[in-house]
Amino acid sequence: MADTAAVTVEAFGRPRIKPEHRAYRTVDGNVRVGSVIHGIGAEIADPRGWVWTLVEAMDGSRGPSEVVAEVLRGHPELSGADARQAMADLLAAGFVDDADASASLPPREQDRYSRGVPLLRWMDLAPRTSPWDAQLRLRESRVLLVGVGGTGGHAAQALVASGVGHVHCVDPDVVELSNLNRQPLYRESDLGRPKVEAALATLRALNSDVTVTGEHREVRGPEDLTELVAASALAGSPYDLLVLAADRPDAIRRWTNRACLAAELPWVDAGYRGPLVTAGVYVPGQGACWECLREGEIARRDLRLGPGQDPESASPRMPWNPASAVTAGLSGALLAHAALALLTGVPAMEPGFRFGVNLMLPGDPVHQRTPRRLDCPACGERT
Ligand SMILES: [Zn+2]
Numbered sequence: 141m142a143d144t145a146a147v148t149v150e151a152f153g154r155p156r157i158k159p160e161h162r163a164y165r166t167v168d169g170n171v172r173v174g175s176v177i178h179g180i181g182a183e184i185a186d187p188r189g190w191v192w193t194l195v196e197a198m199d200g201s202r203g204p205s206e207v208v209a210e211v212l213r214g215h216p217e218l219s220g221a222d223a224r225q226a227m228a229d230l231l232a233a234g235f236v237d238d239a240d241a242s243a244s245l246p247p248r249e250q251d252r253y254s255r256g257v258p259l260l261r262w263m264d265l266a267p268r269t270s271p272w273d274a275q276l277r278l279r280e281s282r283v284l285l286v287g288v289g290g291t292g293g294h295a296a297q298a299l300v301a302s303g304v305g306h307v308h309c310v311d312p313d314v315v316e317l318s319n320l321n322r323q324p325l326y327r328e329s330d331l332g333r334p335k336v337e338a339a340l341a342t343l344r345a346l347n348s349d350v351t352v353t354g355e356h357r358e359v360r361g362p363e364d365l366t367e368l369v370a371a372s373a374l375a376g377s378p379y380d381l382l383v384l385a386a387d388r389p390d391a392i393r394r395w396t397n398r399a400c401l402a403a404e405l406p407w408v409d410a411g412y413r414g415p416l417v418t419a420g421v422y423v424p425g426q427g428a429c430w431e432c433l434r435e436g437e438i439a440r441r442d443l444r445l446g447p448g449q450d451p452e453s454a455s456p457r458m459p460w461n462p463a464s465a466v467t468a469g470l471s472g473a474l475l476a477h478a479a480l481a482l483l484t485g486v487p488a489m490e491p492g493f494r495f496g497v498n499l500m501l502p503g504d505p506v507h508q509r510t511p512r513r514l515d516c517p518a519c520g521e522r523t
Contacts, residue, residue, distance in 0.1 A: 147267040149204045149228050153240030156200030158271075160262035161235045163195040171195060174235050179487075180265065182233060190215040194226055200239030234265030241270035245279070249349055253303055264486040274484040275303060279350075281483045282306040284368060285383045286359060286396070288339040289313070290322040290463055291410050292385030294472020295479065297324060299383070300343045302480055306351040307343070308379075310368060311335045311386075312358030322468035359386065362395035369403045383479050384409035385472070387461065397422065397430035397518055406482055406491070410475035412467040413455060418496030418506060419474035421482060427492025428512045429519040436510025437494075470497055 163173040171191045174181035184191050197210040211223040230236050243250050253275050261271035281304050288311045299307050315330040330338040336354040343352045372379050384396050400407045401424050410419035443454045481489040494508035
């Protein structure tokens with residue numbers, strides 16, 4: 141998982157306000173930096189004008205001491221310590237990278253990921269000298285992907301295209317005609333073929349700079365998940381994350397929760413219930429587990445169930461789980477986002493949380509949060 145070890149001004153050869161975070165001055169003289177996107181930008185009062193001089197000096201052409209000197213040249217009343225502290229504050233807020241930072245990746249991969257890395261840089265609010273750190277982290281990551289249908293197929297495409305170093309796919313099905321309205325890894329020529337086999341061919345053709353493996357296998361109980369997770373650890377290279385994109389058998393989320401808690405393995409899942417598409421983020425020991433969140437959500441919804449009624453009876457669940465290219469695509473994309481965010485720390489992702497989109501009310505926020513439950517049968521005994 142991503143760490144955010146302290147990075148100080150001294151670590152920067154030539155500090156630069158990130159190009160995506162370019163500053164501007166408001167009509168009343170404040171400095172806005174970090175883009176105007178909610179969750180990133182900040183506004184700094186600048187009555188004497190020296191903050192503007194500072195951000196202009198941080199254009200990647202100077203070392204930290206030269207930046208301070210440039211600010212003091214225009215504002216001799218200021219102390220060097222104040223200017224340096226302001227630079228440190230901008231750095232700590234994630235608005236700065238190092239113009240001297242080099243990409244320690246082969247040129248081919250620098251080119252391949254040349255659009256994704258600036259997006260990581262844009263969303264990254266942890267102090268970091270090089271935007272390539274997050275890409276390197278993906279390159280070293282190992283992911284277990286359970287299910288390569290609609291959600292899993294879209295997620296697999298995104299993970300492999302983004303440069304996750306090793307993706308291992310598990311799925312029990314063969315490709316059917318009714319899959320093709322939403323499952324992007326398959327063609328008509330794949331009908332009757334095991335999904336894993338066809339998925340591997342498509343994913344390897346997409347990105348030969350990463351490793352994609354798989355197995356045609358059904359998850360029949362929690363012990364299958366435990367075994368899948370343990371296999372990589374036994375081989376000396378444990379998974380960093382489990383990505384659940386299967387909704388059968390019905391208990392697969394509960395099993396995954398238990399298996400990942402036992403293995404202390406973070407996991408993410410996503411899926412749809414009609415037009416409602418959500419993804420969840422779980423990190424053992426941090427925040428609610430899947431069972432905590434589910435219980436909290438049932439309580440929040442106030443379903444007013446009669447005695448003996450199961451919460452499932454309030455929400456239709458059909459064997460032909462209705463889905464389109466849109467719901468599967470959104471579900472897979474949200475799942476991949478959650479996975480990439482947990483692997484890189486970009487953006488920082490709150491564990492024990494579900495988020496999503498309701499296509500009936502696309503402007504309304506969809507999120508589920510609940511505190512970790514001390515009496516949770518899955519995680520309650522854990523420290
Ligand atoms: Zn729990």
